Amino acid sequence: MRGCTIIIVYLFILGTSCGGDSPNADTAAETASQVPPDSLRQLYQQYRAMRTDTLPAKQVQERHKLYPVDQAPMDTAFFVFREQLLHAVQQHDVFALLDAVDKDIRVSGAAEPGVAGLVSHYGLTPTAADSLPVWPILEELLKAGGTFSENGRAFTAPYYAATWPETLPKTEYAAITGSGVRIRSAPTLNSDIVKTVSYELVKFLQITEEAETIGGESHPWIRIELSTGQKGFVYGKFLARPTGYRARFEQNGPQKWTMTQLQYGD
Numbered sequence: 001m002r003g004c005t006i007i008i009v010y011l012f013i014l015g016t017s018c019g020g021d022s023p024n025a026d027t028a029a030e031t032a033s034q035v036p037p038d039s040l041r042q043l044y045q046q047y048r049a050m051r052t053d054t055l056p057a058k059q060v061q062e063r064h065k066l067y068p069v070d071q072a073p074m075d076t077a078f079f080v081f082r083e084q085l086l087h088a089v090q091q092h093d094v095f096a097l098l099d100a101v102d103k104d105i106r107v108s109g110a111a112e113p114g115v116a117g118l119v120s121h122y123g124l125t126p127t128a129a130d131s132l133p134v135w136p137i138l139e140e141l142l143k144a145g146g147t148f149s150e151n152g153r154a155f156t157a158p159y160y161a162a163t164w165p166e167t168l169p170k171t172e173y174a175a176i177t178g179s180g181v182r183i184r185s186a187p188t189l190n191s192d193i194v195k196t197v198s199y200e201l202v203k204f205l206q207i208t209e210e211a212e213t214i215g216g217e218s219h220p221w222i223r224i225e226l227s228t229g230q231k232g233f234v235y236g237k238f239l240a241r242p243t244g245y246r247a248r249f250e251q252n253g254p255q256k257w258t259m260t261q262l263q264y265g266d
Contacts, residue, residue: 040255044076047083055145059163064227066175067199069159070145077255078155085259086142092129097138102250102258108265118262138262141247144177144240153251161246168201170242171266174224176200177240183232187221189214194232202226202234204241211236 048054059069072079081100088096103115110117118124122134144158156162160175179198184191187208203225211218212235219236226232248261 040076040080043080047080048073051083053143055159059147059159064201065199066160066163066165066201068145068177069147069163071147072145072155074148075152075155078249078251078257081257082142082249086139089135089138089142092132092135094124094126094129098124100259102252102260105259106261106263108263137245138247141245155249155257157247157249158240160240161242161244164242165201172204174202174204174222174239174241176202176234176238178238181234181238183224183226183230183234185232187212187223187233191233194230195226195228197226200226202239204239205231207236208233 054073055068055070057069057071057074060067072082085097085100088100098115098119101115101118105114105118107117107121110121112120123132124134141157144160145162146155146157146159147162148155149162160177164170164175176197176199180196181198181200182196183194185194186192189212204222205225206223208221208223211220214235214237217237221233222236222239223231223233224239243264243266245262245264247259247263249257250260251257
């Protein structure tokens with residue numbers, strides 16, 4: 001019965017978004033697959049100009065480091081698709097999100113396959129749209145760069161999952177995702193600074209039971225070990241694991257992209 005309910009909700013959402021009776025249908029921007037090349041390039045230039053937090057298109061290689069990279073701007077259609085999806089996520093637009101996912105999307109933890117599983121697992125209903133935990137997850141993924149594979153026909157985000165070194169066990173290590181991040185002697189802002197690092201690959205040792213709110217955001221502290229053997233604590237906002245949330249996008253037609261995976265865990 002639960003599976004039937006989810007499918008009915010999914011069909012209702014699709015019917016509303018495709019039928020043109022929804023207010024979202026009137027205000028949504030054209031997708032990359034619906035615009036001619038000249039207009040697509042114009043959209044690309046507009047989105048590029050709007051981005052103030054761009055990441056480098058080429059990843060710097062350095063031992064014990066994992067620097068950010070974002071190859072998305074190398075493909076006009078994908079970049080426009082991603083920016084439009086990011087806007088939809090920020091607007092908590094369930095209709096636009098479902099329009100951007102593949103019908104056979106693979107979703108970790110979902111009880112049903114495909115879009116029905118995505119709807120069920122993340123509670124994607126219009127009435128609960130603003131309070132869904134999937135929005136911050138997707139927003140972080142869409143802002144965290146990534147790289148192309150399969151001759152440019154697939155894109156994986158975030159960058160630290162897409163470019164994780166094969167020599168490091170994913171379950172044992174993590175990446176510092178900021179510049180000038182302070183490693184402290186204890187899980188508190190008042191403790192001594194052990195070292196300041198940037199984009200360091202570190203060993204993941206232990207997570208604190210309670211989160212601390214700093215600057216309006218709440219994260220736990222993580223005990224880590226640096227490549228030098230020094231140990232300390234880093235605020236969770238600046239640490240990411242390759243086994244965390246990650247997404248895969250695939251090209252399935254001229255200028256047409258969809259999200260085919262939303263996964264977490266090993």
